Amino acid sequence: MIKTFKEFVQPLSVVVIILVAKFFIPSAFLIEVMIFSIFIMSCSFLLGYGGLLSFGQPLYLGVGAYATACYLFYFGQNPFIGLLAGIIAGSIFALGIGVIIIKLRSSYFVLANAALNVIGVFLVYDLFSNITGGMDGMWFLTRMNPVLGIDLTNTNHFFIFSAIVMLFILLLTQHIMKSMFGTICLAAKTNEEKVRFLGYSVFKTKLLSFIYSCMLASLSGSLYAIYFGFVCPSMMEQEKAGEVVATTILGGVGTLFGPIVGAVIIVAAKDLTSSIIQHWEVLVGGLLVIIVLKADKGVVGLFNDYIEKRKVILKKSSTK
Amino acid sequence: MDVNLLGAAALFGFSDGCIFFLVAIGLSLCYGVMRFISLDQCAYYLLGAYITYSVTSITGNFWLGLLVTAILVALIGLGVEKVIYKNVYAKPMTYTMIVSFGLLLFVIGIVKYIWGVTPIPVGQPISGRFPLFGVMFPYYRLFIVIVTFVIYLLLHYFLNKTIVGKAIRASIEDIEKVEALGINGYKLFRITFVIACVLSSLGGAFHGPLVMVEPYMGIRILLYMFITAVLGGLGSLKGTMVAAIIIGETMSIGSIVWAPSTIIVPFLVFVIVLLIKPTGLFGSKLLKR
Numbered sequence: 132m133i134k135t136f137k138e139f140v141q142p143l144s145v146v147v148i149i150l151v152a153k154f155f156i157p158s159a160f161l162i163e164v165m166i167f168s169i170f171i172m173s174c175s176f177l178l179g180y181g182g183l184l185s186f187g188q189p190l191y192l193g194v195g196a197y198a199t200a201c202y203l204f205y206f207g208q209n210p211f212i213g214l215l216a217g218i219i220a221g222s223i224f225a226l227g228i229g230v231i232i233i234k235l236r237s238s239y240f241v242l243a244n245a246a247l248n249v250i251g252v253f254l255v256y257d258l259f260s261n262i263t264g265g266m267d268g269m270w271f272l273t274r275m276n277p278v279l280g281i282d283l284t285n286t287n288h289f290f291i292f293s294a295i296v297m298l299f300i301l302l303l304t305q306h307i308m309k310s311m312f313g314t315i316c317l318a319a320k321t322n323e324e325k326v327r328f329l330g331y332s333v334f335k336t337k338l339l340s341f342i343y344s345c346m347l348a349s350l351s352g353s354l355y356a357i358y359f360g361f362v363c364p365s366m367m368e369q370e371k372a373g374e375v376v377a378t379t380i381l382g383g384v385g386t387l388f389g390p391i392v393g394a395v396i397i398v399a400a401k402d403l404t405s406s407i408i409q410h411w412e413v414l415v416g417g418l419l420v421i422i423v424l425k426a427d428k429g430v431v432g433l434f435n436d437y438i439e440k441r442k443v444i445l446k447k448s449s450t451k
Numbered sequence: 452m453d454v455n456l457l458g459a460a461a462l463f464g465f466s467d468g469c470i471f472f473l474v475a476i477g478l479s480l481c482y483g484v485m486r487f488i489s490l491d492q493c494a495y496y497l498l499g500a501y502i503t504y505s506v507t508s509i510t511g512n513f514w515l516g517l518l519v520t521a522i523l524v525a526l527i528g529l530g531v532e533k534v535i536y537k538n539v540y541a542k543p544m545t546y547t548m549i550v551s552f553g554l555l556l557f558v559i560g561i562v563k564y565i566w567g568v569t570p571i572p573v574g575q576p577i578s579g580r581f582p583l584f585g586v587m588f589p590y591y592r593l594f595i596v597i598v599t600f601v602i603y604l605l606l607h608y609f610l611n612k613t614i615v616g617k618a619i620r621a622s623i624e625d626i627e628k629v630e631a632l633g634i635n636g637y638k639l640f641r642i643t644f645v646i647a648c649v650l651s652s653l654g655g656a657f658h659g660p661l662v663m664v665e666p667y668m669g670i671r672i673l674l675y676m677f678i679t680a681v682l683g684g685l686g687s688l689k690g691t692m693v694a695a696i697i698i699g700e701t702m703s704i705g706s707i708v709w710a711p712s713t714i715i716v717p718f719l720v721f722v723i724v725l726l727i728k729p730t731g732l733f734g735s736k737l738l739k740r
Contacts, residue, residue: 184545184548231722235729241545241548242681245673245674249714250714250718376552412557413557414560416554416555419549420550420554420557423546427546
C-alpha cells in the first residue's frame with residue numbers, strides 16, 4: 132500500500148510543482164515545457180525501453196497534429212474528439228509502419244525513420260496540398276467550441292488541461308515501465324536471444340513499445356495543434372529530430388523524469404539565447420557531441436548515481 | 452513516352468548516381484572498418500561544396516578550388532577523428548550515430564554563420580554540350596562520370612594491391628585478427644576516415660554546380676547517401692557503385708513518369724531489398740551486425 136502511494140506521489144508532486152510555478156513563470160513557457168516533455172518522453176521510451184533510436188520522431192508528431200487539424204477543420208468542432216482522433220491516427224500509423232521497419236536492423240531503423248520523415252513532410256506540403264493547405268498550413272482556432280464549460284482556446288483552461296494530461300501520461304508511463312512488459316522490453320534490449328528462450332516475441336515487444344512511443348508523439352502533436360490553433364509542415368521538419376535526441380539524452384534516457392528535466396533546460400536555453408544566437412543548430416549539434424562524450428547518462432542519471440553513492444556511504448558509516 | 456526524353460533521363464541519372472557513389476563510399480568504408488555509421492560524411496560533402504565555391508569565386512580556378520577543398524577537409528577530418536571519434540569507438544552504435552548527427556548539425560550551423568542561409572547558384576566550371584544519342588549532354592556531367600570512374604579504379608587498386616588497402620579490407624571482415632597480426636587498428640581507422648572525408652567533399656564539390664549550394668543540402672543528401680550505402684552492402688566498393696547507379700537511374704527515370712517519385716521510389720527500393728536480403732546487394736556475410 133505504501134509502495135503504490137509512493138509511486139503515485141512522485142508524478143503528482145511534479146505536476147503540482149508545475150501548477151505552483153504558474154504564479155512565477157509565464158504560462159506560455161510552462162505549456163511549452165509540458166507538451167515538449169511529452170514529445171521527449173516518446174523518444175526516451177523508445178530509446179530506453181525499445182532500444183530503438185529514431186531520427187524521425189517529428190513525423191509522428193506531425194501525424195497527430197494533422198489528424199487533429201483535419202478533424203477540426205473539416206468535420207467537427209469538439210477539440211477533445213480532435214485529440215482522440217490524433218492519438219488514434221498516430222497509433223494506427225505506427226502499427227502500419229512499425230510492422231515493416233522494425234524488421235530492419237536497429238541502425239537501419241534510425242535512418243528509415245529519417246527517410247520516412249522527409250517523405251511525410253513532402254507529402255503534406257506538396258502532394259496533398261489541396262487537403263492540408265501546403266506551406267500555409269490550416270487555421271482552425273475559431274472553430275473550436277467549448278465543451279462542458281471547458282474552453283481549450285483559453286490559455287488558463289488549456290494549462291490545467293495539459294497538466295492533467297501530463298499527470299495521466301506520467302502515471303501510465305511509470306506503470307508500463309514497472310510492469311512485466313517494461314521488464315521484457317529492457318531484457319530484449321540487452322539480449323534478444325535469451326528473451327526468445329523465455330518464450331516472448333522480441334518483434335512484438337519492440338512493436339508495442341514503438342506504438343506506445345508514437346502514441347505519445349502524436350498526443351503531443353495534437354496538443355500543439357489545439358494550443359496554437361493551426362498546423363503547418365515546419366512543425367514536423369526533419370531537422371528538429373536532432374533537438375529531440377539531444378534533449379532526450381540530456382535529461383537521461385529511459386528515466387521517467389528525464390524528459391521533463393531535459394525539456395525545461397532546452398526550452399529555457401532557447402528562450403534565453405534566442406536573441407544572441409540565431410542558428411540553433413550550432414548549439415544542438417555541439418550539445419549532442421559533448422553530452423555523448425562526457426555524460427551519456429544525462430542529468431537524471433547522474434543525479435541517481437549520486438544518490439546511490441550517498442546511500443552506500445551512509446550504509447558503511449552506520450555499520451561501523 | 453518520348454524515347455529521347457528517356458535517354459536523357461538515363462544519362463543524367465548516371466551522373467547523379469556518380470555523385471551518390473562518392474558520398475556513400477565514405478559511409479560504407481567507415482561502417483565496414485570501424486562499425487560506425489558516420490552521418491557526418493554529409494557535413495564534409497556540405498563543406499566541400501562551399502569551400503570549392505568560395506575558392507573558385509575568389510581565384511577563378513576550379514582545379515585550385517578542388518585541391519584546397521581536399522586538403523582542408525582532410526585536415527578537418529583528421530582533427531575530428533583525433534578529438535572526438537577516438538573516444539566514441541568503444542560506445543554502442545546508437546551513440547556513434549548520435550555524435551555524428553550532432554556533428555552534422557554543428558557544421559550546418561557553422562556554414563549558416565559563415566555563408567548565410569540563401570542558396571547560391573554556382574556556374575558550371577566546364578561549359579558546353581555535345582550531342583549523345585539525340586540528347587545535348589553537358590561536358591561537365593561527362594567529366595563527373597569520368598572522374599568518378601577514375602576514383603573507383605584508384606580505390607579498387609588501393610584496396611586490392613597495397614598493403615594498407617589489404618589491411619582495410621581484412622578489417623572489414625574481422626578487425627580482431629588484423630590487430631593480432633600486429634597492425635595498429637587505430638591507424639587504419641584514421642586512414643579510412645580521412646579517405647572517406649576527402650571523397651565526400653569531392654562529391655559535394657562536384658554536386659555544387661548541378662544544384663544550388665545551400666546549408667540544407669547536407670540533410671537532403673543524407674537519405675540518398677544512406678540508402679545507397681546500405682543497398683550496396685556496407686563495406687563493399689562494387690556494391691556501392693552498382694547501388695549508386697540504381698538509385699540515380701530510378702530517381703531520374705522515375706521523375707519523368709511521376710514527379711514525386713524522386714523521393715519515394717529510392718526509399719521503396721531500399722526497404723524491399725533490405726526485407727529480402729538484409730546484407731544489401733553485395734554485402735559481406737561475415738559482417739557482424
